[in-house]
Amino acid sequence: MPDPLLSLSALDAHYGDFQALYGVDMTLMQGEVLAIIGANGAGKTTLMRSISGLSQNAPNQITYINQPIGALRADQVAGLGIALVPEGRQLFPSLSVEENLLIGERMGRKGPWSLQAVFDLFPILEERRAVASTSLSGGQQQMVAIGRALMANPDLILFDEISLGLAPVIIKSIYDALPGIVGSGMSAMIVEQDISKALSVSDRLYCLQEGRVALEGASQGVSREAISAAYFGVGS
Amino acid sequence: MRVTRASNAARIAAVLGLIGLVVLALGPYWAGRADMRLMSEIFLYLALASLWNLMAGYAGLVSVGQQAFVGFGGYMLFALTIFGGLSPVVAIGGAAVLGALIAVPVAVLIFRLRGAYFAIGTWVMAEVFRLTFAQVSSLGGGSGSSLPVNIVRSMANGRAAREALSYWLALGIAVVVIAAVYLFLRSRQGLALTAIRDNELAAGSLGIDIWRTKFVVYIVTAGLTSMVGALIFLQKLRISPDAAFSVNDWTAFVIFIVVIGGIGTLEGPIIGTLIFFALRETLADLGSVYLLILGAVAIVIMLKAPKGVWGLIRARYDLELFPLSYRVHTDKKEG
Numbered sequence: 001m002p003d004p005l006l007s008l009s010a011l012d013a014h015y016g017d018f019q020a021l022y023g024v025d026m027t028l029m030q031g032e033v034l035a036i037i038g039a040n041g042a043g044k045t046t047l048m049r050s051i052s053g054l055s056q057n058a059p060n061q062i063t064y065i066n067q068p069i070g071a072l073r074a075d076q077v078a079g080l081g082i083a084l085v086p087e088g089r090q091l092f093p094s095l096s097v098e099e100n101l102l103i104g105e106r107m108g109r110k111g112p113w114s115l116q117a118v119f120d121l122f123p124i125l126e127e128r129r130a131v132a133s134t135s136l137s138g139g140q141q142q143m144v145a146i147g148r149a150l151m152a153n154p155d156l157i158l159f160d161e162i163s164l165g166l167a168p169v170i171i172k173s174i175y176d177a178l179p180g181i182v183g184s185g186m187s188a189m190i191v192e193q194d195i196s197k198a199l200s201v202s203d204r205l206y207c208l209q210e211g212r213v214a215l216e217g218a219s220q221g222v223s224r225e226a227i228s229a230a231y232f233g234v235g236s
Numbered sequence: 237m238r239v240t241r242a243s244n245a246a247r248i249a250a251v252l253g254l255i256g257l258v259v260l261a262l263g264p265y266w267a268g269r270a271d272m273r274l275m276s277e278i279f280l281y282l283a284l285a286s287l288w289n290l291m292a293g294y295a296g297l298v299s300v301g302q303q304a305f306v307g308f309g310g311y312m313l314f315a316l317t318i319f320g321g322l323s324p325v326v327a328i329g330g331a332a333v334l335g336a337l338i339a340v341p342v343a344v345l346i347f348r349l350r351g352a353y354f355a356i357g358t359w360v361m362a363e364v365f366r367l368t369f370a371q372v373s374s375l376g377g378g379s380g381s382s383l384p385v386n387i388v389r390s391m392a393n394g395r396a397a398r399e400a401l402s403y404w405l406a407l408g409i410a411v412v413v414i415a416a417v418y419l420f421l422r423s424r425q426g427l428a429l430t431a432i433r434d435n436e437l438a439a440g441s442l443g444i445d446i447w448r449t450k451f452v453v454y455i456v457t458a459g460l461t462s463m464v465g466a467l468i469f470l471q472k473l474r475i476s477p478d479a480a481f482s483v484n485d486w487t488a489f490v491i492f493i494v495v496i497g498g499i500g501t502l503e504g505p506i507i508g509t510l511i512f513f514a515l516r517e518t519l520a521d522l523g524s525v526y527l528l529i530l531g532a533v534a535i536v537i538m539l540k541a542p543k544g545v546w547g548l549i550r551a552r553y554d555l556e557l558f559p560l561s562y563r564v565h566t567d568k569k570e571g
Contacts, residue, residue: 052441078443090438092431103431106424107443152443 003066005030005187006051006082006156011061011070013043013050020046022211028156033188035202035219037195039231042208044191045087048160051189052084053077064156079107083154087161087191089145091133098129100144104151111153112184118147121177139170146174146181156187163194175201195227209233249557260407264400272399276406276471278513283413283464284486285493285505287457290417292491293500294429295453298351301358303487304342304365305335305458307480309465311369314475317387319374324391328405328466335462336455343454347447359483366481380476388473402471409467413460418502418558420456425449433500492530496537498544502558507546 004027013021020043028034038044049055051062053074062070069077078084083104091100101115119126122143128136133144142162149157163171171194178201182188192198198205199219207215207230215222215230228234263272284306291297309331316327346357370378392398420426428449431439440446465486469475479485489512497508515533519526541548550556 054437054441073445073447074440075443075445078441084441086438086441090435092434092438094430094434095427099427103427103439103444104442106428148442 002029004028005032006062006064008051008062009060011047011050011057013046013055013057015046015055020211021050024208024211024213026206026213026216028187028189030155031182031185031187032204033182033190033202035198035205036189036191036208037193037198037205037227037231038208038214041210043211044208045160046211047208048084048087048158048189048191051077052082052158054084078152081109081153081155082158083149083152083156084158085142085145085149085160085162087164089138089141091141091144091148093132093134095133096130097125097133097136097144100133101125101147101151104148107152109153113150113153115151118150121150121180122147137170139166139174142166142170142174146177150181154186156189157181159188159190159192161191161193163192163197171197195231207231243556243559246557246559253557257411261404263403263407264396269399272403273471274513274517276403278509279406279410280464280468280471281490281493281512282505282509283410284461284490285497285509286410286413286417286502287461287464288487288490289494289499289502289505290420291453291457293494293504294421294433295450296433297450297454298355299358300355300483300487300491301360301362302457302461302490303481303483303485304358304362305339305461306465306468306486307362307369307477307482308338308365309335309462310469310475310480311372311375312462313466313469314375314381314383318384324387324470325401325405328463328470331466332459332463335465336459339455339458342458343451347451347454362481362483362487366477369480370477376476378477380474380479382474383470402467405467406471409460409464413464414502414506416456416460418560421502421560425452429453492534494544496534496544498546498550501544501546501550502560503550503556504544504546508544511545 006028008024008026011021011024012019024047036044036047046055050057053069053072053076057070059068059071062068064080064082067080069080092103095103098115101118119129124140125143125147128140133141136144162174166174175197190198190202202219205217205219205222206213207227209230210233214233215226260275263275267275284302288299288302291299312331312334313324313327316322316330317324320327322330342361346354346361349357369375375381388398392401421429428439428444431442431444432446432449436446465480469480472479493508493512494505495508496511497506498504515530516526519529522529537544543551
């Protein structure tokens, strides 16, 4: 078995004084798409913050290409090729759409993604490249956030709450774009509330419940009953 | 639909600014001695305010200890000319370099602090500087010293030429500081700084090294503030620890200028400087009542117009004199 791209071992993480993750173990192989599901407060966002370096952990709790990254700062993690599409978009309001995208390019990593490639993926952004990012709709802002992360040409892209607060038609267009992103061999972790959407795009899934892994398995292999049990913590 | 940075107002401002600059540069030929002194002081405060604004308004580093670098720069001018034998003009540049160098260990220490603790830390640092220089007996210790006459004479022949030179130096540094801040904000580093100001979380996760960006801003600001400090004490010709490291003169008034003018804008410090000097020149005879009025003005502005006078003007007329942000012109209504 080859070495995993990313692995978490016994990851504990805190959100302020509150412990949000308890001994989470997780592996992600090169080119794999993982779905992370779980109820509110299950620790999904804390997991994203820990991996991307926005909160610090013990070095060996997170390894990326056989290198401990748990204690690195966010910008150092980004430099290694892990990009985050944060919950709530987090665009830069005083910059234009194009400037927001160009910020993503600062790492200078080589790869297929450029301004033009992002515009090909989301043509509406080319049309609106010069307007302030705050004047876009929520869905278009999510496209900017995704494009901004892709501009860094990451090996692993993390989507936190990819469809939260978006209209169904927008969610569909973002999911339609996903194969074009992960098809090129990029690995991905997708945090999603919509379980059927999450299952349809992922290879494997992890279900978190109150900070612990309650279920893991191949997305096509797990039963709805098993997911309900893991999600709500009911049943046997 | 077109997008540009420059607006008509910005172009007109550039032309008027250039004409104003030429008129000011010719100051020694039309202004009296007292006016030139006052204008020099205005230029130096403008430089200090623009620097504090870059640091606090753009990088979020609220320092109340910039008097550390004003005083340090002043003392370096005295040390480099008296003991190093340098000419005062060269010593001003030397003060800038030394100010930036001494800021490195200071930054490493105080960057461990956040928010209010950072502000207090900078003040403590400034007090450390003051007490340290008060111990240096070769620079006059606690009572200070004057710049020797031969050094003053070496600047230029005759009093008028000397005063003209020091006026031009003050005008020059104000122009250099504003141009440097403007160019910095339009550069890639400036884009990163704007991103950090907008959203520190997203900036970090996109690979912007927040610590290093703020560090660079702090060091550059410290170097230029030391340079201004050297010029201030070249004009005063006398230095003492209490005057050099005065929190009132070099930080409180500067914060007043930036806050009433409009923090986080390039225009704010310019307007704030003009308002501050207008108040001072008309009210200074009132003594401590003048300080009460200054305080009242600051409180009213902070309550009624938290973005300062320039913030009010900008909200009312959509003006921007330094073209930093993008603007969209629609030729037809969008569907």
